Amino acid sequence: MKGIVFTEFLELVEDKFGLEMLDAIIEASNLESGGVYTRIGTYNFSEMLALLTNLSERTTISIDDLLLAYGEHFFSVIENSYSGLLNTYKDPIDMLSSIENHIHVEVKKIYPEAELPTFIVEEKTTDLLIMVYKSSRAMYYFGLGLMNKTFEHFNSSAEITLEKIAKDGTEVRFIIRRN
Template sequence: MKGILFTEFIDLVEDKFGLEMVDKIIEQSELQSGGAYTSVGTYDFSEMLQLLKNLSENTGISIDELLLVYAENFFSVLEENYPSFFKMYTDPIEMLASIENHIHVEVIKIYPDAELPTFELVERTDNSLIMIYKSSRAMHHFGLGLMNKTFEHFSTTATIILEKIKEDGTEVKFIINKN
């Protein structure tokens, strides 16, 4: 998993819960990296799982809710560092429909060893989208948070329904209807 995801997560934890919480969740985890991350490094996904699990246990906030908030925060990092992605689109449905065939292609150019989820486009109209998310990491709520912020970026809203196809969350259907 790319280091920028770790550094931004640690920054968010510090902003929302304080430096003491950052220290606590790092100490409670068995991290090969020792909890020292750089944005350009690559780290084992198990470290993110441990940090999320320990933050959830210490705050009483579910991992899904933490991932949602984290994604919504991470969206601003994307807007700031990759404005060209956003300038190419005039509509959130158009942008979300291009995740697999354009956005992820560009991400791989920047981070060749990135392990990205897949988003299979099932159905698309001007105002709706059905996509199947697949990832062994089951971070579908991270995807949901990014989708929420995509609509906000385009000053519109949507109803997004998440249906687990596999109970472990490794395969999820997103049903998106623009309001």
């Protein structure tokens, strides 16, 4: 997993829960990296899982809710660092439907070693997008947070429903209906 995902997560934890909480979850997680990350480095997903688990235990916020908040936070990174990519789109459904064939292609140019989830578009109309998320990491709530902010970015809104295809969340159908 790319370091930017870790550095931004730690920044979010410090901003929302404080430096003491950040130190506590890093210490409790027994991380191979020691909790020291660079944006361009690559780290084991198990470290993110340990950080999330320890934060969830200490805050009593579910991992899904933490991932949702983190996805919404991470969208600001995309806005600030990759505004040119966002500016190629005029519509949130068009943008979301192009994750696999455009956005992830561009991410791979910047981070060639990135292990990205797969998004398969099953149906797309002007006001509906149905796509399947596949990832061994089961971070679909992170994706949901990004999707929420995508609609907000375009001054639009949607109802997004999740259907777990695999019980462990490694395959999830997103049904997105524009309001």
